[in-house]
Amino acid sequence: MDAAERALAALEKEMMKGRGRWVADFNESFRAYRVGDVTFDLFISGNTRTKGFLLSRLFSFFLNPNYEVGFFAIDAHDRDELNARRLRRWILAAKSHMAKSEMRWAWLVLVGQSPSDSAKKCVREATDKNVGIAYLDLDSRQVISADTFLGRQLKKYIKL
Amino acid sequence: MEKTRSPIQIYYLFKSFMIMFVIQALIVMFMPAGLIGPIWYQVLAVNLTVAAVLGWYLYKQWYHMEFSYSDSRFQLKKGKGTPASYEWSEFSQVSLARNEYGEFKVRLHGSGEPLEIPVSKLKLDPFEFRFHAMDLISREKSSSA
Numbered sequence: 001m002d003a004a005e006r007a008l009a010a011l012e013k014e015m016m017k018g019r020g021r022w023v024a025d026f027n028e029s030f031r032a033y034r035v036g037d038v039t040f041d042l043f044i045s046g047n048t049r050t051k052g053f054l055l056s057r058l059f060s061f062f063l064n065p066n067y068e069v070g071f072f073a074i075d076a077h078d079r080d081e082l083n084a085r086r087l088r089r090w091i092l093a094a095k096s097h098m099a100k101s102e103m104r105w106a107w108l109v110l111v112g113q114s115p116s117d118s119a120k121k122c123v124r125e126a127t128d129k130n131v132g133i134a135y136l137d138l139d140s141r142q143v144i145s146a147d148t149f150l151g152r153q154l155k156k157y158i159k160l
Numbered sequence: 161m162e163k164t165r166s167p168i169q170i171y172y173l174f175k176s177f178m179i180m181f182v183i184q185a186l187i188v189m190f191m192p193a194g195l196i197g198p199i200w201y202q203v204l205a206v207n208l209t210v211a212a213v214l215g216w217y218l219y220k221q222w223y224h225m226e227f228s229y230s231d232s233r234f235q236l237k238k239g240k241g242t243p244a245s246y247e248w249s250e251f252s253q254v255s256l257a258r259n260e261y262g263e264f265k266v267r268l269h270g271s272g273e274p275l276e277i278p279v280s281k282l283k284l285d286p287f288e289f290r291f292h293a294m295d296l297i298s299r300e301k302s303s304s305a
Contacts, residue, residue: 009287013287016256025260027257028256028257029255030253030254030255030256031254031291031294032294051260052260
């Protein structure tokens with residue numbers, strides 16, 4: 001298992017069993033999930049109305065919105081250098097799936113190693129309000145996120 | 161080569177035991193205290209023994225799961241019900257689903273309703289087994305193509 005695959009496995013566990021559950025009930029995970037001509041290495045669907053036992057269920061029912069949400073991850077290191085065009089393609093693929101599944105928002109994580117300055121700039125400048133984007137650098141163990149609300153939130157939940 | 165998984169599910173075994181014990185306890189409660197009072201130790205011992213025997217029987221009838229699989233097909237049996245057999249090639253996509261109790265299921269998507277393999281109840285590693293199922297499905301697909 002290579003570093004990217006290990007990171008994807010860790011992200012999947014974190015979202016389904018760990019900190020991700022504070023944000024949404026991420027309850028179904030797919031690997032090698034194809035959306036149009038893009039294959040996401042990981043896709044997890046969820047709902048912001050978390051389930052639990054009695055009090056937490058009641059609390060969730062009255063206070064949490066009932067939104068379908070998604071978590072997409074792709075191994076960006078495997079492919080050519082990340083650029084704005086490629087990132088746009090992934091965002092559009094994620095958004096087309098979001099529209100089909102009536103998702104209100106989604107997170108998109110790019111897993112890679114030592115991104116170039118232009119790649120970092122692409123991620124930081126991604127301004128889509130409904131898709132929070134972050135780049136997980138496996139070498140430095142740092143997370144570069146888009147400067148949007150969802151992007152900044154995502155950064156908190158994908159620490160390796 | 162066919163592999164079989166049929167672990168004892170402690171929670172469901174305990175549940176079966178408790179169902180039987182509570183039924184007997186209710187029967188004893190409605191018996192005259194003068195009759196039960198002098199021999200309540202013996203009554204308790206009989207209740208526990210009968211609950212253990214009938215609980216085991218109930219568990220086997222209702223809850224015990226048996227899952228066997230080979231490279232081409234698999235079979236799932238719950239309790240004394242009829243085993244359901246499927247070919248891996250009937251499915252095209254695999255997902256890993258978690259329910260509100262934290263139990264994982266490997267969900268197999270085909271042309272009809274998705275089929276769920278209760279991996280947590282079968283004490284299989286859900287993440288590992290999901291990859292194994294994906295591998296078996298893709299192998300079957302490529303061999304049939």
